[in-house]
Amino acid sequence: MVSTTYPKELLLKAVSASEKQVLEALPNIKANVEGTDDEGITVEVTGDRPDLLSVFGAARALKGYLGKETGSPACDFNASGIKVFVEPEAEAIRPVLVSAVIRNADLDDTKIQHLFQVQEKLDLTNGRRRKKGSIGLYDLDQLKGPFYLKNASMDTKFHPLKADREMTVKQILSEHPTGKDYAHLVTGKHYPMLVDSKNRVLSLVDIINAADCAVTEDTKNVFIDLTGTDLHSCNATLNVLCQDFADQGAVVETVEIHHKTKKLVTPDTKPEKYVLNVDRVNKLLGTSLPPKEVVQLLRRQRLDVTVGRETLECFTPRYRSDFLHEIDLVEEVALAHGYNQFQVKEPSVFTVGSKSDRTYLVQKARDQLASFGFLELMTHVFFSHAKAAKASAEKDVVKIKNPVSEEYTSLRSLLMPSLLEVLSKNTHQPYPQNVFEVGEVVVKDPKTTTKTRTDVNACLLSAHADANLSQVASLLDEFNRRMNFAYTLKAYTHGRFISGRAAEVVQGKIPVGFVGELHPMVLENYGLQVPVSAFEIRLIKGEH
Template identity: 45%
Template sequence: MVNITAKKQLLLKLAGWMPKSDEEFERGLESVKCVVGGYDKATDELTLETTPDRPDLLSVYGVARALKGALGTETGVPKHDFPTSQVEYFAEAEALAVRPFVAGAVIEGVFFDDDSIAELFQRQEKLDFTIGRRRKRVSIGLYDLDKLSPPFYFKAFDASFKYTPLKSTSPMSLSEILTRHETGVKYGHLAGKGPKYPVLVDSREQVLALIPVVNNLDNAVTTATTSLFIDMTGTDGHALNAAMNILCHDFADAGAKVSRIKVHYPNGKTQLTPDPTPSEMTLSVDYANNTLGTTLSPTALAQSLLRQRITARVQGNSVIASIPAYRSDFLHPIDLVEEVAMGIGYNVFEPIATRVFTNGGISPKTEKENFARDFLAGAGFLEVSTHVLSNEEKIRRAKSAEEFVEIANPVSSEYHVMRATLLPNLLEVLCQNTHIEYPQKIFEAGEVVVHNAKLPERMQTKLHLAAASCHASANLSEVASVLCEFAKRLGKKVVFEKLSSPQFIEGRAAKVLIDSKPVGQMGEVNPGVLTAFGVSVPCAVFEIELP
C-alpha cells in the first residue's frame, strides 16, 4: 500500500462529485482502489491508501480522473493534446549506455506555494519508488526551465567535472558527489561504473543533474518557478513513458500547458516525448465472461471499460481496448477483465455457491500431530505453543548441540535464528513460570528447521514432539513410561540406548529409537542447565521427531 494525502474539497471539486454521506464517499473511492485511511476535518486533509500497481493514483488529479470515470461523468481515455515545444534534447551514446531510455517534457503556467511544491516533490519521490523501482527502472528530474538554456545534452563527463548539487553549498566533483554526498552515496550505483558518468547539461554546459543521482542547486524548482522542464531516464521504455504521461496528465488536469520535446538519438533517429498514444489490447468477450461467470454483451463489456477510462470498440465477439498511456499495468487480457469487473462494481456481482464438489481432509501430518497432542494431554501434560523464531543465547544456555538456521537480516536479537529443537523453548516456558504452582508438566508439538544437504533448499522442516515434567520428584523413568506408552499406541517398538550429553545428568539420559530408527532423546535435565534457566525444581524431558 502507498499512502497519499489530498485536500478533500479539491478532490470533490475536480471530480465534480457531491457524495451524500461519508459511507458513499468511502465506497466510491474503494471502487477505484483507494481506501480512506483518515480525514482531518480541521485541515481538510484526506489520507488515501492506493495499490502499487496504480502509480497514476498517486495524485489528487489521478484519483479525480478515475472517480469521474466511475461516476460516469467523464469516461474513456482522457483527451489531452500535448503540442510540440521548441525544446530539443540530444542523447549521446556513452550516457545512453548507462540509462538507455530518456524523455523530457515542458510544463508552462504553473504556480507553486510551499504546500503544492512539497506535494510535487513527494509525488516525484513516490513515482521514483514505485514505478521507478527506487530510480533504477525510471528516475525523474524537475527543473526551473527559465534558469536553463535549451537544447539539452545527455552526455558522459569525467569524474573531475564539478557542479553544486542540492544540499551542498559549494561545487563538488562527480567523484566527490558519488563518495561523499548523501544522495550520491544512496543512488551512485545507478550512475554506471565510470570512469565517465552520465550528466544532463544545457547549451551553456550548465548542469541539470548527474543522472540519476542529484540535481544542480542553481536550477532547483522554487515557489518563484512558473515553467518546468521534466527529465526522465531509465532502463524500461514502457514504464518510463507511463511515468512521464502520469506527470503530464496531472499537470494538464491542474490547468498547466504541457508540451512535448524532440529527443535526438546518436543514430539520427528522433522521438517526441512523452508519447500519449493509447496502447491497444484485444479482449475476447467469451474469455471475459468465462472468467467472471457472466453473460455480458460486447457492448456491456465496452461500457464497463469506459468507466475505467479505457476507450473500447466492439469488433465481432471481441472488444478492442485503448488504454491510456499513463497506465503501465496491462500485460495480458486478464488485466482488462479486472477493469471490466471494476467497471461493473465488485459488489454488483452476485456470488454463487460452489458447484465444485471434492472430498476434503486433514493431512496425515496433522493427523499425526493431533494424535500426539491428544495422547500427551491425556497423560496430564499441558500444551504450549512457542515461536519458531528463537535466539542463539537461549539455545546455548540449554546446551543444545543442534545446528540451526540463521537469519541474515533479523529485526530483533531475540528472534534471529530458527529453532532446530523444541527443548530450549520448553525450558524458557518453565523459566517464566517459576512462580506458578508445581507440578508443571508441559509439551509442544511443532515445526523445527534443520540442515539437510540432500534437499534442493538445503533445509528441512520437521515435526517434533517434546515434553517436560518438572516437579520435586521428576525423573527419567516417568518420561520413559510416557514414550513407551505412546509408541505402543502407534503400534511401534521403542528402544532406549545409553546417551552422554551436557544437557542431561550423566547416566540418566538415553537415545530414543522407534522401530530401530533414532528419533530423539530423553533425560533428566542437567542441574547446570536448570540453574541457567532459573529453575530450581527437577525436570525430566524428551524430544522426538514424530514417527
C-alpha cells in the same frame, strides 16, 4: 501499498462531488481511505496504480467511476522542438532518457508541494528507489536547449539543491546528504549529468538537481526528464506526470531524444491495444453482461473501446502501466461494476474434504500428551542460537541472513530449548509444571530440494521435585504404544543429561529422539531449581 495524501479541496473541486461521495468511491478505485482531516484525505494506493498517487490521477479515476467523464482523457501532444542529445559514454551508464515539456503550468504552493510528493513516491515505486528511473523537474525559462546528457568529471562544480554553496561532484557524492544516499545508483568512475546548450548543469542525474533551475510557484514552463535503466518504467512515469499537467489545463509538448544510433520522441502516448472477448469476460466473472454494458464499464475505467463483430478492441491509456494481459481488462470491468454489487454465487462444485495424514498424526499426538495431564505450549519456530546453547542444542542450525532481532536469529532444530525457555520464565508459578509441544522444527538435509527438512517433533517436559528418568520413560512408552510406534531404547550420553540417566529412542535403526534427566548445569543455565525430565522424538520426517 503506498500511502499518499490528496489535498482535499483540490480533489473535491476536480471531481465536483461531495466529500461523502468521494470517500465512498475511493476504496472502489483502489485507494483505500486511511484517514481524513480538514486539509487532506490520506489513502493507501495498491502497487499496480502509481497514477493514483497524485490527486489529479485520483480525480480522473473518480470522474470515470462516478460516470462524470468516460473514455481516455485527451493526450495529443505537439512537438516542442526541444532536443536532448545522449552521449554514448553517458548512455552506457544510464541507457534510458525520456523527456517532456509543460507550458503554462499553473502552480501554487499546494500544487507544488503535491507535485514534489508525487515525484518522491513515483521514484520510490515505479522507479524502484530510482534504480529503474528517476524524475527531474526544471524551470525551462532559466535554461536554453538543446540539452545534453554527458559524463561529468569529479571536479565539475554546481550549486545543488539542499545546499548553500557550489560543490564539486566529488563533494556532493561524499558530503551532500542526498548525494550520499543515491551515490550507489551509479557505479563506476563516471556520473552522467544533464547540461543545457550553455553548459549550465541541470542535474547530476538520478542523484540531485541544480538549485538555480528548480521549479517554484513562479515557474510557468517545466522541463521534465527521466533517466534510468528501464524504458517501460520511465515512460510510464513520464506519462503519469504529463497527464496530470494536461488534466490541469497545461499544454504538454514532446521532446526529441537523440542517441548515437536511434531517435525517440517522448512521451510515447500511443495507447496499447487489447482484444477482449465479451463471452470470456462473462465466464470469468460469472455474469451475463451485454457487450454494450461491458463497453460502458470499460469507458468508466477511462479506456477507449471500439466494438468489433465478436470482440471489443480496448485501448489502454499510457499513464496506466499495469496492463499485461486480457485478464487485466476483466478486472477493470469488475471494478467499474463494483465488487459489492455482484450477487455472490454459492459454492457449486462437489469435492470430498480431508485432513492430511500429517495433521491426523499431530492431532493424535496432542490428544495423548494432553490426556497424560500435560499443558500444551505453542512457541515460535524462530529461535536464538545463542539461547539454544544453554541446552547444549545442535549448533549446525539453519541461520537467517537478515535477522531483525537477536532473539530470532535461526530456526529451531529441537523443541526442548523453547520449552525450557518457557519454564525459566515461570519459576514463580506452582509446580509440578508438566508441559508439551508438538511442533515444527527445521534441520539441514542435503538430500532434499530445499537442503533442509521441516520435521514435526513432540517434546514433553516434567518439572517437579520427584521428576526422574523412569517417570518420563514410562510416559514415552505409553505414548509410543498409543501412536503405534515400535521403538527401542539405547544407552545414551549427552552433555544435557545426567550421565547414566538418559537414553536414545531408536526406530528401526534410526535414532529419532531422546529421553532423560536434564543435567543440573542445564537447569542452572535456565535458573530452574527443580529437577526436570524430558523426552523429545521426531513424529514426522519432512519432505521437499
